[in-house]
Amino acid sequence: MNYNHALFLNPYIESSATSTMMLFPPTGLEYVATSAEGLAGKITLLDLRQEKELSEPDKLLAFINSNKVDIICVSIGWDRQFEEICQLLNRMPEGIPLVVGGYKATEKVNELFNLCPKIKIIVRGEGEETIREILKGLPLENILGISYRQGAEIRHNPNRPFPDVDSLACPDRSLRRNEYTLELNGIDVANLSFDSILSARGCPFDCKFCTFSLNPLGQKRNYAARSVDSVINEIKSIKAKVILFSDDNLFANPKRAEEICDLIIKYKIKKRFIAQARIEIAKYPTLLEKMVKAGFKALLIGIESPHDWILEQLNKGFNQETIRKSFAVLTK
Numbered sequence: 001m002n003y004n005h006a007l008f009l010n011p012y013i014e015s016s017a018t019s020t021m022m023l024f025p026p027t028g029l030e031y032v033a034t035s036a037e038g039l040a041g042k043i044t045l046l047d048l049r050q051e052k053e054l055s056e057p058d059k060l061l062a063f064i065n066s067n068k069v070d071i072i073c074v075s076i077g078w079d080r081q082f083e084e085i086c087q088l089l090n091r092m093p094e095g096i097p098l099v100v101g102g103y104k105a106t107e108k109v110n111e112l113f114n115l116c117p118k119i120k121i122i123v124r125g126e127g128e129e130t131i132r133e134i135l136k137g138l139p140l141e142n143i144l145g146i147s148y149r150q151g152a153e154i155r156h157n158p159n160r161p162f163p164d165v166d167s168l169a170c171p172d173r174s175l176r177r178n179e180y181t182l183e184l185n186g187i188d189v190a191n192l193s194f195d196s197i198l199s200a201r202g203c204p205f206d207c208k209f210c211t212f213s214l215n216p217l218g219q220k221r222n223y224a225a226r227s228v229d230s231v232i233n234e235i236k237s238i239k240a241k242v243i244l245f246s247d248d249n250l251f252a253n254p255k256r257a258e259e260i261c262d263l264i265i266k267y268k269i270k271k272r273f274i275a276q277a278r279i280e281i282a283k284y285p286t287l288l289e290k291m292v293k294a295g296f297k298a299l300l301i302g303i304e305s306p307h308d309w310i311l312e313q314l315n316k317g318f319n320q321e322t323i324r325k326s327f328a329v330l331t332k
């Protein structure tokens with residue numbers, strides 16, 4: 001093995017324990033850390049939002065040194081705290097490869113290399129397969145989807161094709177050092193443990209403003225759904241009582257969504273589910289009934305605007321009248 005101890009770091013720090021940003025497990029980083037299993041002697045996943053003792057750089061550095069970490073992989077998913085994260089990256093120890101990935105890292109490749117001289121590799125796009133090749137020690141010039149430092153130069157390899165979603169292992173939750181609980185505005189909602197699941201990647205719609213369905217390389221992530229069985233097996237393995245489907249739209253394929261509900265009911269899985277949806281779901285009364293039986297408690301629906309001219313500009317695919325009709329169904 002090339003590495004004895006790989007650290008996967010979610011570098012965000014929340015000053016308020018009541019921030020909704022505390023709620024969500026770092027799913028992308030968890031996918032990548034899980035994919036790295038077996039390729040480093042030890043894997044540690046640190047979510048700094050939950051690691052108050054390690055949130056000061058000196059303490060994090062001491063952790064890295066005392067645990068003999070020999071590769072550090074950091075996920076940068078958002079614009080927020082970008083400066084602070086760059087400062088943290090500049091404090092990382094010399095001589096340990098620093099690999100950065102995530103949505104914002106993909107968007108800001110050159111900027112990050114300029115701001116953070118210690119970054120050796122930036123993984124662009126989806127990183128599960130790429131991290132495996134990095135840990136196996138493949139020559140960097142042969143690894144698709146990375147940009148890397150070669151002396152004073154920055155080299156950009158071609159993009160990596162999207163992986164088959166069913167070939168990816170779902171997040172190994174035993175890597176977590178903490179639990180996630182559902183808190184709303186600081187109120188612990190009956191101490192409900194919380195988790196999220198990604199049953200599909202991409203979205204078949206083309207709303208003009210949307211950055212979710214396009215990655216920063218301009219690639220459209222074609223809608224790719226996992227098999228229903230793999231989704232149900234993952235749900236069965238989750239201990240949390242509340243599960244959010246973090247798919248852009250769980251109901252992009254209504255028949256598949258119905259199959260998921262059927263199996264949740266069949267296996268008597270007792271959870272509360274939250275999902276993101278589009279208003280078209282109102283056209284499927286049988287699906288809605290099954291969702292209620294399966295334990296769906298909340299839908300997050302993007303309306304974006306009450307004005308037809310804006311909806312048209314955004315290419316949302318519906319207008320005010322459709323919104324009213326859909327909510328007449330949904331509120332029942």
Ligand code: SF4
Binds near residue numbers: 203204207210213
């Ligand atoms: S439906 Fe949602 S995720 Fe899909 S393109 Fe539109 S805004 Fe983006």
